[in-house]
Amino acid sequence: xxxLALYVHxxxxxxxxxxxxxxxxxxxxxDWTRYFAALRAEWRSWLPELADREVGTVFLGGxxxxxxxxxxxxxxxxxxxxxxxxxxxxxITMEANPGTLTLEQLRRCRAAGVxxxxxxxxxxxxxxxxxxxxxxxxxxxxxxxxxxxxxxxxDVSLDLMYALPGQSCEDWRRTxxxxxxxxxxHISAYSLIVEPGTPMADWVALGRAVLPDEDExxxxxxxxxxxxxxxGYARYEISNFARPGRMCRHxxxxxxxxxxxxxGCAAHSLLGGVRFENPRGLDEYxxxxxxxxxxxxxxxxxxxxxxxxxxxxxxxxxxxxxRAAFGVDFFETHRAALDRLAALGLAxxxxxxxxxxxxxMEVQNAVVLELID
Ligand code: SF4
Numbered sequence: 412x413x414x415l416a417l418y419v420h421x422x423x424x425x426x427x428x429x430x431x432x433x434x435x436x437x438x439x440x441x442d443w444t445r446y447f448a449a450l451r452a453e454w455r456s457w458l459p460e461l462a463d464r465e466v467g468t469v470f471l472g473g474x475x476x477x478x479x480x481x482x483x484x485x486x487x488x489x490x491x492x493x494x495x496x497x498x499x500x501x502x503i504t505m506e507a508n509p510g511t512l513t514l515e516q517l518r519r520c521r522a523a524g525v526x527x528x529x530x531x532x533x534x535x536x537x538x539x540x541x542x543x544x545x546x547x548x549x550x551x552x553x554x555x556x557x558x559x560x561x562x563x564x565x566d567v568s569l570d571l572m573y574a575l576p577g578q579s580c581e582d583w584r585r586t587x588x589x590x591x592x593x594x595x596x597h598i599s600a601y602s603l604i605v606e607p608g609t610p611m612a613d614w615v616a617l618g619r620a621v622l623p624d625e626d627e628x629x630x631x632x633x634x635x636x637x638x639x640x641x642x643g644y645a646r647y648e649i650s651n652f653a654r655p656g657r658m659c660r661h662x663x664x665x666x667x668x669x670x671x672x673x674x675g676c677a678a679h680s681l682l683g684g685v686r687f688e689n690p691r692g693l694d695e696y697x698x699x700x701x702x703x704x705x706x707x708x709x710x711x712x713x714x715x716x717x718x719x720x721x722x723x724x725x726x727x728x729x730x731x732x733x734r735a736a737f738g739v740d741f742f743e744t745h746r747a748a749l750d751r752l753a754a755l756g757l758a759x760x761x762x763x764x765x766x767x768x769x770x771x772m773e774v775q776n777a778v779v780l781e782l783i784d
Contacts, residue, residue: 414467414498416664419450419487420675422474422693425511429544429614432606434677434691435474445697446675447483451490453674453701458494461672466495468502468661471525477507481516485523492524502660504529504568509555510547517562527566527659528559529597535589536582539575542620544610549589556593566657568597573635574628575603576611576620583631584638591642596657600635601650602628629773636769649723649772666720668713684708710737711784719779722758727766741765748781 423443424435436442469491476484484505491497504527505520517528534540535549547555552569559567569590573583590598605612605622614620623631636646644652648666651659664671673680676696679688687705690696708716714737721728733741742749742760749765752758757771757778771778 413669415461415464416468416470416661416669416671417466417491417495418470418472418661418671418673418675418678419454419476420472420474420673420678420689421450421476421479422446422676423478424473424475425478425508425546427544429542430603430605430609430611431544432609433474434693436693439693442693442697443479443483446693447479447487449697449699450675451487454487454490455494456701457672457674461495464495464670465498466491466501467498468664469497469504470661471503471505473506475508475511475531476505477511477516477520481519481523484520484525488523488525502527502566504659504661506531507555508545508547509551510545512555512558514558514561517558517564521563526564527568528564529568529570529599529659530555530559530595532569532590533572534575534578535586536578539578539582539586542577543572543575553593556595566597567595568599568659569593569595570599570601571635572601572603573631574623576615576622578623578631580627580630580634584634587635587638591638591644597651597653597659598639598644599651600632600639602632632773633769645725647725649775663724666724668717668720684713713737714739715783718782722765722767722775722779723772725766727764730760730763730765744784745782752778752781 420434422434422436423439424437426437427435471484503525505525506529508531530552532552533543533545535552537548540548556567571586571590605615611620615622639652640646643654646652647658651662668681670682671680672682673689676689676693677691680686685705685707687702690700690703717733718728730741733739749758749760752771756768757774758765758767767775767778
């Protein structure tokens with residue numbers, strides 16, 4: 412049985428960023444202790460079902476896991492180790508906001524077993540960071556990387572965002588160059604999605620924030636691919652780039668539809684072909700609701716998900732594995748659509764994999780729709 416990926420959601424933030432629609436809660440310090448007790452109890456409740464599983468990756472995400480007292484992280488990871496078989500080479504990632512870190516805290520996280528740090532930099536431009544409502548400056552990102560190295564982290568990832576209001580292509584180039592200068596092992600570059608109900612959505616609606624148009628956003632994505640590849644980062648997923656051997660193993664489990672267990676509020680799971688989720692709301696989680704909307708995926712749903720997720724990866728969808736899983740020769744059943752997509756330069760089949768081209772990845776949803784039965 413393949414290793415299990417464990418996701419732990421820590422939903423606390425110092426303040427809410429203008430674009431954020433994640434399950435994250437500022438000003439809930441009074442609930443931190445209760446939340447971690449609930450989280451640890453939830454983890455323990457799973458142990459009888461995980462007796463024969465090895466945990467290959469752990470991801471502490473949020474929210475801002477680096478905001479809470481480091482003791483909470485230490486206790487949590489001690490519980491994970493005590494309760495489950497953790498792979499000797501387990502990847503243990505913690506998301507961190509550069510505005511919340513100290514060297515001492517990072518040293519303790521490293522000693523507790525965290526071996527990968529994912530820093531939410533978003534931009535290396537104070538004007539844009541302020542506009543996004545981030546609590547840190549570009550210099551704090553630089554300081555965070557320096558502290559991470561001092562604390563012994565040899566696997567650091569930077570999250571960046573483009574297509575921001577008021578961001579030019581030149582601004583984005585400067586952010587990319589500044590990120591590369593920090594020599595992280597991994598870079599994620601996401602296009603800003605303006606979610607309804609966020610302050611950013613209101614500003615856009617009122618004309619107070621003007622977003623780059625679609626062509627500019629695509630130009631920025633291409634800029635990222637070119638600059639990062641030139642700097643030695645291979646693109647391995649639509650928005651993710653890594654130095655050799657430094658892909659995020661935890662996220663690969665999602666894209667490859669491996670088994671993962673999510674604990675904490677808003678955490679999703681896929682275990683043995685069954686999807687379920689915890690409540691999104693902190694209060695609902697604290698009141699004990701768990702494992703909602705459990706649903707065993709039908710064969711058709713699993714086939715669709717496989718297509719949707721694996722075509723995000725540059726290595727593409729493994730057609731042999733697809734046939735082994737579903738008893739269908741995808742190439743044969745979709746020959747006409749594949750020919751059309753190939754003629755448009757959007758996808759190709761090579762070495763037994765269905766891969767989207769760079770242009771295909773820019774319109775991945777539309778390509779997938781062409782291929783859905
Ligand atoms: S730090 Fe992340 S989770 Fe917290 S408010 Fe900002 S975007 Fe949301």
